[in-house]
Amino acid sequence: MSVTLDLQSRRRMPHPRAVLTLIKPITWFPPIWAYLCGVVSSGVPVMSAPWLVLAGVLLAGPVVCGMSQAANDWCDRHVDAINEPHRPIPSGQIPGRWGLWIALVMSGFALCLGALLGPWGFGATVFGVLAAWAYSAEPVRLKRSGVWGPGLVGLCYEGLPWFTGAAVLSAGAPAWPIVVIALLYALGAHGIMTLNDFKALEGDRQTGVNSLPVTLGPERAARVACWVMAVPQVVVIGLMAVWDMPVFAGIIAVLLLAQVWAMRVLLTDPKGRAPWYNGTGVMLYVSGMMIAAVALRMMGAG
Template identity: 35%
Template sequence: MTELHSSKDSEHRSGRDDSRLDSLNVRKLVAPRNRSIETLSKLSLFLRFLKPVTWIPVMWSFLCGAVASGSFGWKDLGGSKFLLAMLLTGPLATGTCQMLNDYFDRDLDEINEPNRPIPGGAISLKNATILIAVWSILSVIAGYLIHPLIGFYVVIGIINAHLYSANPVKLKKRLWAGNIIVALSYLIIPWIAGEIAYNPAVTLSSLWPSIIAAALFTLASTGTMTINDFKSVEGDRLVGIRTLPAVFGETNAAIIAAVLINLGQLLAAGYLLLIGKNIHALIVAALVIPQFLLQFSLVRSPKTMDVRYNAIAQNFLVAGMLVSALAIKAIKP
């Protein structure tokens, strides 16, 4: 009889544990660990660790800075400097930051995304450390070869990645701070790097239009970073990561994100009006309209619309960045 009760209690506890795990993984269901992750080639596994989809915003920001410099043209797209810059802003610097994030978030990923390379067991902590060290050195060297100051910016970006993910600071758990530092690293730093790369004689005063435009789009990007937090809200709440969705709830966080996204771009349009680029300003403002319409669906269902919203709406935001860069180019002497 005691064994029977013990068996029932065990089954009851097991059921509760299974229910808890199910609730934690509502957003992303994962298959057992003996699945394809072990059969991936080393190159495929490495690419998963570097997260290529995250490279695009940084590469685009660099391109916008290069265009805004006034010294970048179609002929430069195939130049060695531009190709090295794409390598730097994509797989090297951004890849390094993504590996760092996975390294320091491995415990959280056990809850939110257990099929990632480190929590899934495909990459050991020792190998991850070696990869991060080598990639960090290569990133700084590549930045220095483009311009010594850009090498320094790469160091700042890597430090920001530590501040974002690593304890005891771990800015990602401090509400606004995490999104701000990511937007800064993804937008302002590469934008200014693009200016410097193609106009080495640039001065602080000539950089101001780019700094202002990039800062305003950084405000908008802070909103898009918030949308990225919806996928991990259960795990964030469990371990005390204070993202906007975890603190204010998904609907309120979606509203806040939408306001930031729209405000940043409308302010950028206003700035273009101030510098006399009226047509560019109208285009940037018009590009907000489709994003605004998509935000109704996002607010209604943040956790099911987050990926779709970013996949569609981000195209209009980055188009506005390029239009702003062209406006800044037009006012350069």
């Protein structure tokens, strides 16, 4: 009887709502925002190629980011059974190997869509797809490292989409100021990803994922994350001042000061306050990204 039930469970299709939960729409915002920052910083009129903007938004958010979430949940199904057993795969809402097939099909679709964005868009898509699997899947599984894992995710969430948006609209390599600013915000995103690891602390500890909260403890990891988020923004402010954009430097500085206040609140209870900071400090962080993108546009950096 149990064998019959098991075979029936393996045959059933995943519910559409479970699939949507698997690809986590809430995570699409950062890469979409970064892509739009790239579009703005390029200096190219948006309406000159609106389909490139829309295709890039679709690619950065639902397709590549959604694919990476599916791949991560499939590769983390044993960890999630400890941390979050209600998730679609460990709970059985996504049965059998459907999680893997969804991630693979979305990877192929991402490459097809990326090919429509020209050589720069396609190259960035290839990098993003490979990075998603390198982060989650054995034998590479960079997620095991508290340094390389968050660094790769920060690069793919903030730096790579920014670079891609600027390159696709410009039909060429972005100017070096755009690349530098995109890399600085990608570096700072390492701290954001470290805070995101707090929710999986217990499962990571049990399964050998050496995130910074596991290796350093919540308090020290939170302090490191705060410094990693703040220092690149200080450099951005300095560059804006050097590039004769004092108003934009001042606005980003005010946003950073607000983040410092939020960081002080975070450090009173790192594990408990991490979700609050992700909804408060991170919004201030990404607001600074768009301010910097507008400054680059006004400079004619593209």
